[in-house]
Amino acid sequence: MAPQIRRIVILGGGTAGWMTAAAISHVLAARKADITLIESEEIGTVGVGEATLPHIRFFNQRIGLDEPELMRATQATMKLGIQFVDWARKGDAYIHPFGDYGQPAGGVDFLQIWARLHAAGRTSRICDYSLPVVMAEAGRFGFPVEDPASVMSTFSYAYQFDAGLYARYLRRVSEGRGVVRVEGKVTSVRQNPETGHVEALSLGEGREVEGDLYIDCSGFRAMLIDEAMGSGFEDWSRWLPCDRAIAIPTENAGPPVPYTRATARTSGWQWRIPLQHRVGNGHVYSSAFLDDQSAEDELLRHLDAPAMRQPNRLKFRAGQRRQQWVGNVVAIGLASGFLEPLESTSIHLIQQGITTLMELFPDGPLDARDIAEFNRVMSLEYDRVRDFLVLHYHATEREDSEFWNHVRTMDVPGSLDEKITMFRERGIVMKYRDGLFLLPSWIAVFVGQRVIPRHWDPRADALPMEQTAESLARMKRHIAEVVEALDTHDAALARYCPAEVMA
Ligand SMILES: Cc1cc2nc3c(=O)[nH]c(=O)nc-3n(C[C@H](O)[C@H](O)[C@H](O)COP(=O)(O)OP(=O)(O)OC[C@H]3O[C@@H](n4cnc5c(N)ncnc54)[C@H](O)[C@@H]3O)c2cc1C
Structure with a gap:
């Protein structure tokens, strides 16, 4: 009989990785599991993801975070909803x-x-x-x-916050709860030749991190769930054709408003997320209908304050992993799939993944029924969000x-x-x-x-x-x-x- 899960390894230190570390270290404290998080400064994080849904408040409460402290640390503002401008007809606006x-x-x-x-x-x-x-x-x-x-x-209300500061805050909390952070780039994955289960992540020069359960928070690359475990990807771009984004922060043009704005543009839409110290802006568009330079020009033309940095270009594909838990690897965050940020759902899907994993967390050896249930629940969540966005x-x-x-x-x-x-x-x-x-x-x-x-x-x-x-x-x-x-x-x-x- 396989032993209990004692060593949990999280690959990735973006929002998904640190949310997972903070939650697991709190919820599973009694099990005294060893939790290790590996991240690479050289690779970095996706660096966006500033608008949330009210569920995040309950998630933060459940894992023992203090709201005013967290909001101060992340330059957060209140969010009462999302304003949609020019969507049904030009000139329309609704929240x-x-x-x-x-x-x-x-x-x-x-x-x-x-x-x-x-x-x-x-x-x-x-x-x-x-x-x-x-x-x-x-x-x-x-x-x-x-x-x-x-x-x-x-x-109810949610937050608009700085994603980088949120991850930094959660890192401090997690390390305070005993999570060990390893800096380095995973270069290869050692798998059991019979079961296919991951046995260790190699960081080069003979450095390895071994675990019983691996949580893939490696972002769009999906290094463990897809590259190693071959989970496959269900592509939804026929319904959600936007596959590019350009993000750029600007100064605050006035007091921050308590809502996120999504303004429809010629081939996609533009976000505006006001924080205490700046405004996050971005243009989500479809490369089948608009080239990158025109998209950038359209975004810059519609900024309402001076830019604070150079634009950051991102590529993505709408869809989900065919299975988000395979063998001893569970994917959370962008590694599990992505639905564009129109309704700020990604961080919520991270929470949902963590909560479902905690509910089904194996008591003894891995059980195929738990894995199937996790995949069923998460796939349904993705389907529902997809329909709402479409x-x-x-x-x-x-x-x-x-x-x-x-x-x-x-x-x-x-x-x-x-x-x-x-x-x-x-x-x-x-x-x-x-x-x-x-x-x-x-x-x-x-x-x-x-x-x-x-x-x-x-x-x-x-x-x-x-x-x-x-x-x-x-x-x-x-x-x-x-x-x-x-x-x-x-x-x-x-x-x-x-x-x-x-x-
Ligand atoms: C344009 C855009 C706008 C978005 N806006 C929102 C929003 O408003 N609201 C919302 O809820 N969500 C939003 N999201 C989604 C949100 O950004 C992500 O869900 C969130 O940031 C989680 O990302 P992640 O941690 O999964 O991946 P990442 O941030 O990409 O982190 C991946 C981590 O894995 C590490 N890593 C990868 N490979 C290796 C390796 N080989 N070795 C070591 N480490 C490795 C990286 O260093 C990094 O730490 C948006 C996404 C995009 C693309």
Whole structure:
């Protein structure tokens, strides 16, 4: 019988590697496993990944991190959602908030009521009934409360932070918990000739690191899961054709806003992520429709403050590893796959990988059933995120470039096609049992992309029109008043987590 897992080796010290190290060293502390992380300064990290989702707060809490300390250390700002500009039509803008819309009445969901009033011209933007949208647009921030009677209980928040500083912070935490960091470049992998399992990673000059379980956080190269274990790659570029990015930081043009912006461009989109000490910007585009120099020019033309560094060009491919756990190698982070950063999902998928691994962590020898379950859960997570991202492109009315004509008319995964039809016809969001994005997220993007329900729950017709319209008007006024009384985002940061001014 194979022995218990005593030695865990993590290859890679980017966000994925250090998140994994910090989590494992906390969650598995009682097992007293040896945890080693190998990283190479010469290779470096991908160096992007600044916008997150609210789940990161719970992940950080679970692994024992202090929020204000972490936010100060990473120059973080609050994030209430993502603003999408020019996506369905040029001139459009909507925010996908981290929170709910309105309140149900008479047992009828808010969306159904809104759809009916919208058709009758008796309501305003659905965004006006979302506290985080109104807060984001006003540049204000207040912490959520638990009292379900308060509208302040209807939202959550995430961070916009410096990815390099986050990894550095997690390194300090992990090393404090006994994780051993090895600097060096892995040049070859020793595998058992019979089982194919990894036995050791070689750093050259006779240096080797041996382990029982290996976590591949080596980034796009996927050195262990793919090069050594041959996991293969499921390519989704037919649905997500963007395969390039150019990133560039700029100075802050004004106080940072509590949301990320994604502005549609001719053959992709541009991100803007405000931090305390700078703004992260980037252009994600499809090389089939735009060359690199034109993409860079388009990005530089649309910056709203002076650049602080030279542009950094990146290449990627949308898709996932066919298996994210093979033998004694588990892939986490970019090594497991990549879906473009439109909805800030990569760090979440890292968390999901770590959490699932912790839940299934072998008690004794490796068990094929645990491995199969890990692969099933992670593959489903990737599928769900993929569908949500594809919706942003496909549900557009834009006809002003070859790129938009392509994504508007392309075939989409059957699972998404069905979902769009159900929403358009009856305002129904088919519920996924698993998956990251819940009802309000789908509503935000459907309605924001001008997919408006043509019919609604007949019970909404039974509600008295005048009274219902007045109730929505009151709801809108109440949200506006609550927001008006909050701190500005800037003042909230200054009080809660002011970072050091960086030279
Ligand atoms: C353009 C772009 C924008 C993004 N924006 C977001 C965002 O807003 N939000 C979000 O959640 N995610 C975003 N992501 C994804 C996010 O950047 C990654 O998920 C995150 O940084 C994790 O990367 P990683 O640690 O897997 O890989 P990397 O950062 O590439 O780290 C790989 C590590 O492996 C090491 N390594 C590799 N090979 C070897 C070797 N042979 N020997 C030793 N060490 C080795 C490297 O030195 C490095 O330490 C974005 C990604 C891209 C491409």
